[in-house]
Amino acid sequence: MPFIPHTEKDIKDMLSTIGVAKIEDLFDEIPANLRIKELPAIPEGLTEMELARLMRERAEQDLSALCFIGAGAYEHHIPAAVWEVTSRGEFLTAYTPYQAEASQGTLQLLYEYQTMMASLMALDVSNASLYDGASALAEAILMAVRANRQTKSQRILIPQTVHPHYRHVVKTIVGQQGIEIVEVPFDPKTGTTTLAILQKMAGEAAAFVIPQPNFFGALEDVDALTDWAHQQKALVIGVVNPLAMSLLKAPGEWGQTGADIACGEGQPLGVPLASGGPYYGFLCCKKDIVRQLPGRIVGRTVDTDGKQGFVLTLQAREQHIRRAKATSNICTNQGLLVTASTIYMSLMGPKGLKRIAEACYHAAHELREKVKTIPGVEVAFTGPSFHEMVLRLPKPVDAVLDELAKYRIQGGLSLQKTYPQIENGLLVCATETKTSQDINEYVEKLKLALNHASHASHNEKKTVTIKAEGV
């Protein structure tokens, strides 16, 4: 019996202590007509050896040689120490630290994390994590609506330079509460949000979202945007790449008074790509709105001897205390990823983190300069960028990506569906993991792919309509 330690003798003894004849009797309160006897659709159990073999085969299918996709999930070097320590049973198999005295490891780590993340954002406080960057943005918006004392407006401005999936998630979550979401178009030259465009959006708003770098890898004029938003009485929410904040001006420093809230995806800080998760969302804010901050927060206190210790605090915001009136429904968060990130940030320190950001910048810019030499390939936007950029290809992007896949290269993310206005747009990223050799390889294979790719946009997937066929 996998993972069940009971011997026949144990079972007999236990049943007799309970006073029943067989295990089945313990289910006697369940109406018999509801009981099932078997689960025929479930496969036979495997041994760990068999499972390992199966999973190795599957994992191997997904190996590629070089990945140039970014778009919200970034390949970085993760020091082995990060996951070696994070995987220790005491971190891995503990629950949320409700029993503070028996959880000082996790709690102190979270306090350290809060310090690091708040400082990285140049804000006062941080929570202990949300699910991911996209849902963190949704929570940040809900928070802003609750926290904004200057306006009763339920209007939220989100630039289209925010990750399309983030905007989608915001709609799913925030949309349930009747909040109006207004999308702000971008300047087709710079790929950023400009004051000129914003002028047309003026008026009170509960919050304004500023991505930095934005989805296209371009850098927004955060100072101007922040000040403009504050003039509209909006709270400013920065949705940022935390790694980039070692190099770029942090939300708390934007404009005259700084962004009010910062959120984003913690993945770049020590979390592997892992097919998409688990990652974690971070959320920081100014001190005066901390009571609207959702999620766990750790505070430092003392024990009965006056010795320093850590506890979950401000629990009155949370669902297990405040129930229907809580700041959010979140309970389980992404603690283990925060553990990894905290260790990662400790290893890198301020200088290491900045060095990585710089290396990312240079790798991406090397790529940019080199792809530009391919006839027909253009860089879509002018202006400063971080480690990602949009290319315009002379052939249908999906076809080119399929060609690149033949060389085991993941060539970037097609923007055909999300930004049809950018013709044959391809979002490409290079981080510190990419050497000049890798970049040359990319450029060379891209040339070949462009030669081979057909002009017709192929690869049209047959869609299923769920209503008709079921999942």
Added chain:
Amino acid sequence: MPFIPHTEKDIKDMLSTIGVAKIEDLFDEIPANLRIKELPAIPEGLTEMELARLMRERAEQDLSALCFIGAGAYEHHIPAAVWEVTSRGEFLTAYTPYQAEASQGTLQLLYEYQTMMASLMALDVSNASLYDGASALAEAILMAVRANRQTKSQRILIPQTVHPHYRHVVKTIVGQQGIEIVEVPFDPKTGTTTLAILQKMAGEAAAFVIPQPNFFGALEDVDALTDWAHQQKALVIGVVNPLAMSLLKAPGEWGQTGADIACGEGQPLGVPLASGGPYYGFLCCKKDIVRQLPGRIVGRTVDTDGKQGFVLTLQAREQHIRRAKATSNICTNQGLLVTASTIYMSLMGPKGLKRIAEACYHAAHELREKVKTIPGVEVAFTGPSFHEMVLRLPKPVDAVLDELAKYRIQGGLSLQKTYPQIENGLLVCATETKTSQDINEYVEKLKLALNHASHASHNEKKTVTIKAEGV
């Protein structure tokens, strides 16, 4: 500076405390003409990211799809829990448990290991490990020579069915002390040591070595051999596969009074193939000769409160106390591998271990039956065997192995050099990791390889003579 934490300020402060101006001054007792300034032959330092990439490339070169080599190192399923726990920093980065109070984890584990291994061998005591199976056999022989009170003979009998590398190591080590090593030929029909052959070897001897299973995978008639050896006043040393001892009669039970010493390679018990090491040698013996046992031994005792605790004991046998008169020069042993083995044996228990041995047996016998159907392929020996066997091929073995390598199959070990008397002999192994499908794949590919392999024995390596060219 990799792994060196000193800041400029630290260095300055430390030098001033010491009272020197620069670090170089600390080497002022070293004659200047001996000092070197640089090491030009050493490559530039790498970052961990660069190293990881390099090592991934190298490791990939050595991947094969299916391995049918045994010959003293066996592929087994190792539960992930084994190395997850073994790799905990507290096991991994501790030293030999000289400070017992600060090493109870390692010490208790070793005590548990000694219990398990002694019991597996049906002997009274075990040490805490030696380097590997081959050197353990050498130590066992030295121990037997010291321990044998019945004869002053310095003669040792070793069957040629003992692993050729083990015999080689014995020669290297034991040979230094003027001990006479006599090799016992094997019966060409059964591939085992028979009484008929031994008759010609009669006479006093210090020790007689019995492999079980032997190098060919064949099972020796351990009872008869043990009793014969005891008649020659020899101590009996079993050199056995510890995993097989869950199924086969253990050394302590051999013959009338049991073998006196058992040793062997611990690798099958939870240690990965790992290109050849680190593995560990185990060594067990009867109680009355424990003071001749080399290596660390842990004993149970009490602390000043009478509470149970564990310490290194019988240290008077060891080099750090007894120096030139020690039972051996061994100091550092293979503790971490023993840690893994202890966890492995705990997970498997007596029934799991036996189940594995049985599965190995059946896999090998399935292979045996199936290869026999290939025209020209013969099983070299009759008689019972465990999970390994010698095949005779109709083509030169080395050529066949090269062909199999094209299918990423490691087809077995060629015996052409070690046992030229077995024409085109190939030693093949199958463990519980091999499914029927794997075995069919092997048979099918072996057929193809036999078709393609040339008749001429190719693959003659150019040897270098060290004297001439240097290493």
Added chain:
Amino acid sequence: MLIFEQSQKNRSATVQYPRAISQKMDIPKALLRQDEPLLPEVSELEVVRHYTRLSRKNFSIDTQFYPLGSCTMKYNPRGVHRLAFLEGFLNHHPLSLDSQSQGFMSCTYELQEILKAVTGMKGVSLTPMAGAQGEFAGVAMIRAYHQARGDVARDEIIVPDAAHGTNPASAVQCGYKVKEIPTGADGNINMEALRAAVGPQTAGIMLTNPSTLGVFEQKIKEMSEIVHKAGGLLYYDGANLNAILGKVRPGDMGFDVMHINLHKTFATPHGGGGPGGGPVAVGERLVPYLPIPMVTKQGGTYRWLTEEDCPDTIGRLSAFMGNGGIILRALMYARLLGKQGMHRVAEFATLNANYILAKLRTAGFTPAYPTRRASHEFIITLKQEAKELHITALDVAKRLLDYGFHAPTMYFPLLVPECLLIEPTETESKQVLDRFVDAMVQILQEAKDNPDLLRSAPHTLPVKRLDEVKAARELDLVYRAC
């Protein structure tokens, strides 16, 4: 000592840095950061040592029995964790082409199918990242369903008073009002109250069964009829699925939608707070509303279903597809159990809970629902001890830590005074349970002989009892270098 207190200006673990590049960057100065963030400057050894030592201050499944009710702290197989670290999974980008993701997608698809089988539901989406997000998704689907039918007046979700806090919070996050209904003395929901509560305003009800009180709601079929008749849908909070895995299926009980906590029933590690996984499973009616993405299989290849395939979906809940690594782990665990192992989970979880209950009862503890069978967990109330001995459930919980056991869940559900919710799970042995009971018995004796021992507990942990009031009053949430 905090990591920051070990920091020394310009200390570094350079072997982890990329090489420095001296080229200039074309980023305007106004966009650049001027100061350094407060990250520690420490060596790799210092980091490893600091966090290794910190980890040792935690209780965890790997080191202690952890009978935390409602949390299902069962063994988290190491093999599963290790295999999730295979490079093909670990270095795989979530936006890779489908053709480059077949390995991961096959796992996703299989887990969808397995969850359909164990829940008796018709459709599954794995994207919710924890139970609460599953609840959100479920209630959002209920809402989408009513809206699609033009049934827009329904603005209430009914929630029993015993429900977990996430239930009402999730309902509110979907724009609903919450109506609480009371539990009877037998632990079942008061049917009269339910009948009174339902009406044209009822969008649905959120339940768990067995409930958070550790007892099986026997009239579940009747309840489902009441709610359905009123036009509402039934949501099943799957946090307690471990109690019935392979024995009863929420779909068969009449539930329309539910979540599953992979980090409970499917043994994925809790990680000191997360990550989790909260897949939603739905009956026929709600299939079109499932959150995206999901995986479908067409002629041997797997493909992501997105908004184009699912025009009525409530949408995305995460940037990618939820907690992919947790999905992998849950699938692996399910494959290890297989059809034979699945129902044993519920059997032995229930056996263990009833065994402790029987022994504690004999030892003089008071079950909150003495007439009821325990499910995979049960509640004892220390109301009497509180009154007579002036000790609280908190005191007992803290004292248990001294005995090397994690405390059960305290003060939840809120309706039972001085309660401890005890959930042993199926992976603990009788011998461990016996030792736990022994400790409880000894603590009860201490409560009589020397109650201060309890009140001032714990005594053997890295810190003594911590001042939570001070923490909330004098907020100290980040370290500031002085």
Added chain:
Amino acid sequence: MLIFEQSQKNRSATVQYPRAISQKMDIPKALLRQDEPLLPEVSELEVVRHYTRLSRKNFSIDTQFYPLGSCTMKYNPRGVHRLAFLEGFLNHHPLSLDSQSQGFMSCTYELQEILKAVTGMKGVSLTPMAGAQGEFAGVAMIRAYHQARGDVARDEIIVPDAAHGTNPASAVQCGYKVKEIPTGADGNINMEALRAAVGPQTAGIMLTNPSTLGVFEQKIKEMSEIVHKAGGLLYYDGANLNAILGKVRPGDMGFDVMHINLHKTFATPHGGGGPGGGPVAVGERLVPYLPIPMVTKQGGTYRWLTEEDCPDTIGRLSAFMGNGGIILRALMYARLLGKQGMHRVAEFATLNANYILAKLRTAGFTPAYPTRRASHEFIITLKQEAKELHITALDVAKRLLDYGFHAPTMYFPLLVPECLLIEPTETESKQVLDRFVDAMVQILQEAKDNPDLLRSAPHTLPVKRLDEVKAARELDLVYRAC
């Protein structure tokens, strides 16, 4: 509690078993085992929990400062450990064809080359599995050398009294007699004694430099001339190589043969006692005798050198090629350090040692060799404290454990009474060293104020001081179920 005491008949972790096969086996009954070995029958959770908890009773580099003299307890990079677990290395059979082993062999070859460079030697074999086996190999090569020249009367190896126990033991294992020579008060070998000791019977001498006394033997060139002139060879015990890595090379000092402790200088983990790695490096004369196998490179491919290539080899020392995984780890560490990092090891190890020495000296501790510079380690003697305060080096060592520091090496070298041999290594920070010195100072004060505190130490560990005498007298080496 022992794992056996948790065992329950027929309990098992079946998910780890292969499937049962009901077919019969053709093994005669007489060859089969009848009883079951005494292995525990426990669940996977019990195993993980038991050994996780046991591990927490250890001190280790990852959790404590571990200034164990002569053992070089430096940081063991986690990256190196993890990369050694790459499947291509881990599942690779040692007897694979050369063509299927190029990855591993390239690492082996590179380490051979790097070790030649740092030792100043001409040939390297990586096969010895620890320092002691390296010593054996080295002395065996010395013997082979003399024998090849027909110089067979040489039957003595000279060893200083300060030498590590493995030195004389190894010499004896090679069939030699051992002649001890004394150390002078300044820590150097007495040159007169050396001159008197050498002669036609001298096969060689075994030395470390810096010696185990922590000081550099300044007249090493003179010594090498004396020994060489007498026809003997010089063996260098590389256990202290950390002190001179990249600063001085044994080959340049006149040594003919040496071993390197990879588990010290090259940061491979000690594993609670092992594994180690003890490569041997030799000068020109001894190259033909190197133990096999070694790797050579011919036109871009690597090949194992065996007895066919090396007819004069002393032979094999292990079944395969020694501790392969340790070779890998050492190579990776060396590659991380690179040419720039290599000599910093010695510099900062030496800086750290001299810093502690200076501070301890100021605090009133007595250096064993007060006139000498410390190398990477140094000795203090508590002779005076023993006499005046009736406390021993052992007491101080045990008391240090209470302060969270591993104790230095005690009572070695044997010639210094009540000594502690302190080796901080280069990977520890000044701040850690300061805390260590503070602890020593406080203990010295305790020795004066309350010596019983030391004598009964440790007080804060899982056990108090253990009775070693009882352990050796009433041997209890295996558990017996009763």
